[in-house]
Amino acid sequence: MTELGEGVHRIEAEVGGRPLYLFLFLGERRLLIDAGCASTVDEFIIPALTEVGLGAADLDLLLVTHSDLDHQGGTHRLRQANPKLWVACGLLDVPLVSDPSRLMADRYHAYLDDHGIKPAEEAAAWMRKESGEAEAVDLGLTGGESIGLAPTWNLRVLHVPGHSAGHLALFDERSRALFSGDALQGSVYLGLDGTPKLCPTYTHIDEYLATAALIESLAPSELHGCHWPAQRGTGVFSFIAESRDYVRHLDELVRANLDQPLTLGDLVARVNDRLDAPWPDELKPDLAFSIHGHAEWLVASGLAVRERGTDGRIVYAMAR
Numbered sequence: 001m002t003e004l005g006e007g008v009h010r011i012e013a014e015v016g017g018r019p020l021y022l023f024l025f026l027g028e029r030r031l032l033i034d035a036g037c038a039s040t041v042d043e044f045i046i047p048a049l050t051e052v053g054l055g056a057a058d059l060d061l062l063l064v065t066h067s068d069l070d071h072q073g074g075t076h077r078l079r080q081a082n083p084k085l086w087v088a089c090g091l092l093d094v095p096l097v098s099d100p101s102r103l104m105a106d107r108y109h110a111y112l113d114d115h116g117i118k119p120a121e122e123a124a125a126w127m128r129k130e131s132g133e134a135e136a137v138d139l140g141l142t143g144g145e146s147i148g149l150a151p152t153w154n155l156r157v158l159h160v161p162g163h164s165a166g167h168l169a170l171f172d173e174r175s176r177a178l179f180s181g182d183a184l185q186g187s188v189y190l191g192l193d194g195t196p197k198l199c200p201t202y203t204h205i206d207e208y209l210a211t212a213a214l215i216e217s218l219a220p221s222e223l224h225g226c227h228w229p230a231q232r233g234t235g236v237f238s239f240i241a242e243s244r245d246y247v248r249h250l251d252e253l254v255r256a257n258l259d260q261p262l263t264l265g266d267l268v269a270r271v272n273d274r275l276d277a278p279w280p281d282e283l284k285p286d287l288a289f290s291i292h293g294h295a296e297w298l299v300a301s302g303l304a305v306r307e308r309g310t311d312g313r314i315v316y317a318m319a320r
């Protein structure tokens with residue numbers, strides 16, 4: 001665990017060989033950003049709390065940044081350990097954060113019916129296990145709220161969609177540090193060994209770019225994502241630029257490849273082949289998140305058309 005500032009700690013956990021950072025705020029009220037995976041609670045969160053002389057029962061509020069297994073999976077286990085814990089997340093993410101079966105169906109199998117894309121069996125089983133058990137959300141937030149941790153210490157809630165519809169970030173008004181979850185993703189998720197492990201997985205282009213603009217306009221002194229190294233000073237703006245550049249690059253690749261009608265699966269394969277460092281096959285379901293977003297953005301803009309093929313699969317092509 002690293003102390004980032006007075007009363008602010010970064011819990012350094014792990015998911016699938018990648019860093020997973022959770023953040024602990026110890027004011028007169030005690031807040032935890034993200035519950036991690038189901039297994040993260042006993043493996044990392046409880047030991048981190050013990051390190052500062054606390055237990056799960058000392059937490060007042062859990063804020064889940066967004067609906068993903070590595071951010072919400074430990075919620076049930078945490079509330080088991082602390083029945084008085086308040087659980088908050090973005091209002092639009094409440095259905096998925098409170099119900100892991102909805103998370104599996106609506107997020108990890110979102111491209112199954114129309115596109116025939118889904119994670120491999122073994123991966124899906126791991127995802128279901130680490131998504132944890134169902135747990136009700138007490139507070140659905142929409143951004144603009146202020147959380148008072150102490151008389152002179154407030155965290156401002158920001159709505160930062162793009163990776164999920166209800167994604168939240170917290171802006172510490174005392175230090176001007178932003179805790180951004182997975183709201184901005186740079187160009188890659190690196191592993192603990194420094195090698196590329198996962199592609200960016202934003203789903204909605206306009207929302208993601210608006211989030212980049214919002215974060216830039218705040219000019220945070222520090223940017224703390226959940227899977228990326230902390231950025232400080234000009235590093236904050238470099239990371240925002242890197243996130244935007246990746247979107248632009250993917251947009252170009254998607255347009256160039258839709259010169260012929262393609263299913264989402266074929267589009268993902270072709271775009272992947274043209275990346276500087278193509279991903280292995282098992283990462284293709286993860287690439288589908290952003291590439292589906294780009295294809296749908298082109299359709300919504302009238303630049304591409306979407307049709308359903310005879311086999312029921314959706315086919316995209318640039319409009320003529």
Ligand SMILES: [Zn+2]
Nearest residue numbers: 068070182226
């Ligand atoms: Zn994540």
